[in-house]
Amino acid sequence: MILAFAVAPVVLVTLLIGLRGVAAMRTTSDFLVASRRVSPLLNSAAVSGEYLSAASFLGVAGLIVKDGIGALWYPVGFTAGYIAMLVLVAAPMRRSGALTVPDFAEARLASPALRRMTAVVILVIGGLYLVPQFRTAGLVLSAVSETPYWVGVVVAGTGVAITLALGGMRAATYVQAFQFVLKLVLFIVPAVWLLVQVGPSVRHDAVHPAEFTEFERDTRVVFRVGTTLDFTEPTTVHVGQETRVVDGTWDVPQGAKVVFPRGATVPEVAGEARPGGTEWERPLLDISDAGHPLLSTWALVVALALGTMGLPHVIMRFHTSPDGRAARRTAAITVGLLSVFYLFPGIYGVLGHVLVPQLYLSGATDTAVVALPAQVDAGWQGGLFTALLTGGAFAAFLATSLGLVLVVSGAISHDLLPGGLSRLRVTVLIVSAAVVLLALSAIRLDAGVLVTWGFTVAASTFCPLLVLGIWWPRLTVAGAMSGVLVGLFASSGAIAGTLFGLPVHGWLAILVAQPAPWSVPLAFLTMVVVSLRGRPPSWARTAMLRLHLNEDRPVTEADRFRELRDGRG
Amino acid sequence: MSPQTRLAHSRRRARGRWRVPKLDPAGAARAAELYRRQRALAIAPLALLFAGILGLPLVFALFPGLDQVRLLGVPVSWLTLAVLPYPALTLLARWQLRRAERAEDTP
Numbered sequence: 170m171i172l173a174f175a176v177a178p179v180v181l182v183t184l185l186i187g188l189r190g191v192a193a194m195r196t197t198s199d200f201l202v203a204s205r206r207v208s209p210l211l212n213s214a215a216v217s218g219e220y221l222s223a224a225s226f227l228g229v230a231g232l233i234v235k236d237g238i239g240a241l242w243y244p245v246g247f248t249a250g251y252i253a254m255l256v257l258v259a260a261p262m263r264r265s266g267a268l269t270v271p272d273f274a275e276a277r278l279a280s281p282a283l284r285r286m287t288a289v290v291i292l293v294i295g296g297l298y299l300v301p302q303f304r305t306a307g308l309v310l311s312a313v314s315e316t317p318y319w320v321g322v323v324v325a326g327t328g329v330a331i332t333l334a335l336g337g338m339r340a341a342t343y344v345q346a347f348q349f350v351l352k353l354v355l356f357i358v359p360a361v362w363l364l365v366q367v368g369p370s371v372r373h374d375a376v377h378p379a380e381f382t383e384f385e386r387d388t389r390v391v392f393r394v395g396t397t398l399d400f401t402e403p404t405t406v407h408v409g410q411e412t413r414v415v416d417g418t419w420d421v422p423q424g425a426k427v428v429f430p431r432g433a434t435v436p437e438v439a440g441e442a443r444p445g446g447t448e449w450e451r452p453l454l455d456i457s458d459a460g461h462p463l464l465s466t467w468a469l470v471v472a473l474a475l476g477t478m479g480l481p482h483v484i485m486r487f488h489t490s491p492d493g494r495a496a497r498r499t500a501a502i503t504v505g506l507l508s509v510f511y512l513f514p515g516i517y518g519v520l521g522h523v524l525v526p527q528l529y530l531s532g533a534t535d536t537a538v539v540a541l542p543a544q545v546d547a548g549w550q551g552g553l554f555t556a557l558l559t560g561g562a563f564a565a566f567l568a569t570s571l572g573l574v575l576v577v578s579g580a581i582s583h584d585l586l587p588g589g590l591s592r593l594r595v596t597v598l599i600v601s602a603a604v605v606l607l608a609l610s611a612i613r614l615d616a617g618v619l620v621t622w623g624f625t626v627a628a629s630t631f632c633p634l635l636v637l638g639i640w641w642p643r644l645t646v647a648g649a650m651s652g653v654l655v656g657l658f659a660s661s662g663a664i665a666g667t668l669f670g671l672p673v674h675g676w677l678a679i680l681v682a683q684p685a686p687w688s689v690p691l692a693f694l695t696m697v698v699v700s701l702r703g704r705p706p707s708w709a710r711t712a713m714l715r716l717h718l719n720e721d722r723p724v725t726e727a728d729r730f731r732e733l734r735d736g737r738g
Numbered sequence: 739m740s741p742q743t744r745l746a747h748s749r750r751r752a753r754g755r756w757r758v759p760k761l762d763p764a765g766a767a768r769a770a771e772l773y774r775r776q777r778a779l780a781i782a783p784l785a786l787l788f789a790g791i792l793g794l795p796l797v798f799a800l801f802p803g804l805d806q807v808r809l810l811g812v813p814v815s816w817l818t819l820a821v822l823p824y825p826a827l828t829l830l831a832r833w834q835l836r837r838a839e840r841a842e843d844t845p
Contacts, residue, residue, distance in 0.1 A: 238816055245791065245823045252787045252830055256780045260838070376812050450805060452798045452819040466795040474791060497838060504831035508824035515820040640777060712759040714769035717776060719842045 178560060207342055207489045209498035215342045216486045216499060217506040218349030220247075222298070222569035223305035223535075225510070226352065226562050228616035231534035233518025234526065235444055235615070239454030239466065240518065243617055244511035246470045246624075248504060250477020255500035258478045260493035261639045261716035268488050269481060269576065270631050271584045277638045277712050280646040283653070288584030290630045290657055291481050295577035296607065297623035297664075298480070299570060301616035303608035305535050306566045311393065312536040313559050317424075318393045319609055326605035329570045330598050342489055348568040353510055355561030359542065359554045360516045366545045367520060375519040380446045381435055381526040388429045392531045394612050395423040398436035405430060429527070436530070444526050459678040464686075469621065472685035476624025479631025481580075482572035492720040517541065535616050538562070574600050621683070622664050629656035629688040633696050641700075642710040648700030656692030660684050775841040783834040790826060794818070 207215075225247065232240035267273035270291065274283040307321030364372070403416040407428040419436070421427065429435075437443060448455060453462035454469055477483065490496035521528075521537035524544040528534045539562060542554035578596040611619070630653045637644045637652075663684035666673075673681050680687060761769060798804065804815035 238819065241816075241819045242795075245819070248824065248827050249787060249791050252783065252827060252834070255831055256783050256787075256834055256838075373811075376808075376816075450813070450816075451802070452805070452815045453795055463795055463799040467792055470791045470795070474787070494839065494842065497835060501831040501835040505828045508828050512821065512824060515816075640780075708758045711761050711766065714766060714773055715759050715761060717773040718761070718765055718769040719772065 207491070207495075209490065209495050209502055211342065211346050212486070212489050212495070213499045213502035213506055214349045215345035215489065216483060216503045217510070218345035218347070218352070218568050219482055219486055219572050220480075220503075220507070220569070221349065221352050221510060221565055222616075222620065223302050223562060223566045224616045224620040225514070226356065226565040227305055227309065227535045227538050228301070228620065229511075229514035230517035230521055230538045231528075231536070232615060232617045233515065234521040234537045235529050235534040236454060237444070237449035238452050238515075238518075239462065240617070241452065241515055242454050242466055242469055243473065243621070244507075244514055246473025247477070248507045248511060249470065249474040250624075251500050251504045251507065253474055254478045254483075255497060255504070258635050258639065259487060259500040260497040260719075262484065262635065263487050263490055263496035264493040264716050264718070264720070268485055269579070270479065270484060270634065271580065273635065273638065274649070277716075278644070278646050278649055279706075280650070283646055283650050284584055286650060286653055287631070287634070288580040290626065290653060291580040291584075292577060293657065293661055294479070294481060294623050294626050294631075295573050295580075296604070297619055297626060298482075299573050299577070299604045300607045300611050301614065301619040302566050302570045302573075303604050304611050304614070304619075305616045306563065307608065308393070308533060308536055308612070309539055309559060309562050312391075312533065313539055313555060315391075318612055322605055322608045325566065325570075326601050326608075328567070329574055330601035332567075332571060345486075345568060345572075348564050349506065351564050352561050352568075355557050355564070356510065356513055359558050360513045362550075362554060363520055363541055363545055364516060366550075367524075371520070371523050374523045378450050378519070378522060380449070381444050381522075381529075384429045384431055384433050384435060384527070386431050388431075388527045390427050390429065390527050390531050391533075392421045392423065392425045392427065394532065396421045396438060396531060398438060398530065400434070400436045402434055404433045404436070406433075435527075438530060438532075444522060444529055449522075456679050456682050459675055459682075461676045461679055464676055465679050465683065468679055468683035468686045471689065472621060472625040472628050472683060475632045475685070475689055476626075476628035478635055479627030480624070481576040482569065485572065485576060494719060532613050532615075574604070622660075625664070625683065625685050625688070626657065626660045628685050629660040629692050632689065633693045637693070637696055637700075639713065639716055641697075642713045643700055643705050644696065644709070644713075645700045645703040645705050647703050648696045648698075651699045652692045652696030655695040656688055659688035659691055663688065772842065776838060779834070779837050779841055783830060786830060787827075790823070794823070 225244065229240060229243050232243065262273065265273055265276045267276050271284040271287045274280060274287050303322050303325050306325035307318050307323075310316060310321030310324060311318045367375075398415075398419050398421055400416050400419060403414050405412060405414050407430075408425055435443060448458075448462075451462060453466045455462040456465040456469070459465065487496045487499065490499050517538045520541055521534075525537050525540045528537055528540065539555055539558045542551040542558065545551060546554075574597060578600050581600070582596045633652050633656065634649055638649070663681045667682045671681055798815055798819075804818070805813050807814040809817060
C-alpha cells in the first residue's frame, strides 16, 4: 500500500520531470552545455537536493531519540561544511575543470598513481555513505509495510540499478532541485501538523524529557535483528501468540514481535543507556557513552565540517556552475537552503522521544520520523502523513544514492580499470548489488553514524589534498600520496577497530570511534613534511595559481593581442 | 543516455590530455595577486567558523545551568543549538561571499 502510494509517485515524478526537462530544452540534455546556464540558486537547490540524504531526513531525528539533544550537532556540522567549502574549495575547484577528486589530482599534480589512489578513497567514502542509504530505505519500507528487512533493501537496490541502467537521471539539475523542494515540503508540513496535533501534554513532555523507564501503554516492538535485553524484574510479554514470563537476560530471536504490557519496567539493551536520562537532555553528544561529551562533540563537528568538501557526489555538482564565481555563490546559497531544512529534525526528535521511545529496543530509531504520524492519529490523516514522510525519505534516499552509485562506478570503470562505455553500465549493476549485500548485514548501524564515518574518511584524505593542492604551491606527488594513504589508513583503521569492538575506554574510545581530531592533522602533517623533503616540478606554481584566476578578469593587452592575432577580435 | 551518465563517460575521453599549465605574464601576476588576497580573506571566516562550532560546545559544557533556563518553555541550551547556528552560518556565508567577490572585482 505505502509502496504504491508513497514511493511510486516519487520515482515516477522524478522520471517525468527528467523527461519533460529534456523535451523542454533540447540543449540542456547535455549536462556540460547546461552547465553554462544554471543559475547559482537553481544549482544550490540541486546541491542541497543531492546532499540531504536519508541520514538528514531520518537519521538525525533517530539519533536524537536514541542519544539525546546532542545529536543536533550533526546538522550543524553538515551545514558548517559548506562554509569551509565556500572559503577554501568551491571556486578554485570549479576553475580546475575537474569533475572529481581523481580528476583534480591529475590536473594539479599530473600523477596517474595518485589518481588511482584517490579513486580507491572514493570507493571507501561511497561505501560508507551508500550502505546507510540502502539500509534505511529497507528499514523504512519494512516498518511501514511490515515486510522483511531484506525485501526493502532489495527493492531499493533494484530501483537505483534500474534507474541508472535505463539512463540515469535525465536533466539531473532540475530533478535534484525538484527533489530538494519536495523534501523540504514533505519534511516541514508533517512537522507542523504533528506539533499542532499532539496536544499540550505531549508538547510539555517533549521539553521536559523523562527517562524511558516504564511502558505507558501496551507497546508492540518488532525485532528485525536478534537483540539481548536485560530485565530487572519478571515481566509478562506476548511473543506472537504465546505469553511468557521473562527475567534477567533474554535473547530476543530475530523477527520476534513482542508486546510489552503497560506499566512494565523497560528492559535495558546490552551496552546502551536508556534514552531520556540526565545525559539525554544535555546539548552535547557523548559518543559510545565514554563520559567525555565535550571531546566527543568537538570530534564530530570537526569531522563533519572538514569532510563535506571531500564528498564525491557534492564536488561533482559544483561543475554545473558556469564559472568559479558561480560555484562560490552556489556554496553560499546552499548554506541558507540547508539552514531552513535543518530547523526541523529537532521537532521530530523530541516528539519521537515522547511517542516512540521503544524503537531504541530494536535498534530501529531511524524509523522514528515515519512512525510518528500513526501515533498521533490512527485515522486517514495519520496514514496520509506516514505516506508523505515515506515518500520524502525515499526521495532523500534516491537523490543521494543515484549520484553516489554513478560516482563510485565511474571511479571503478574509469580510474581503476581501463574501462569502456558498456563497462560503466555493468559496473553500476555490480556496485548496486555489492551495496545491497553490505546493507543486509548493516541493519544495526545507525545511518547518522555510518554517514559520519564517510565524512571522517573524506576529511582525513580529500580535505588535506584539496586544501594544500589549492593553497600551497610546494605540494608534491609524493607528499600528496603519502598524506592520502596515512589519512585513509588512520581513519578507516580506527573505524574498523570500532566495528570489531576494540576494547578501549574513556577518551581513547572517542578518538577511535571518531578519529578526525588526530587523523586530519596527521594527514596534513604527512603531506607537508614529505612535500618539503622533495621538490615540486617547475610548473607547480602555475598549476596552483591558475585555480585562483577568475574567468571574467579584465582583458589585458596580451589578451587583446592574442585575439587580434587569432582573428577573433 | 542521461546527462549525468554522459558526463561520466566523457571523463574517459578527457584523460591523457594533460598539458603543462601555462599562464601569460599578465595573467600570472593577476593570479598571484588574487591568490594572496583570497588567502588573506580566508583566515577570518575560518577562524569564526571554528570558534563557533568549537566554542558553543565549550559554553554548554561550562554552563550546564543553560539547560534549566527556559524561553517559551524550551530550555535555552536546546534553542541555542537547534536554531542559533543556522542564521549565524547563513550570515557568515553571505559576508564571506561579498568579500571574496569584491576581491575579484577590484583591479
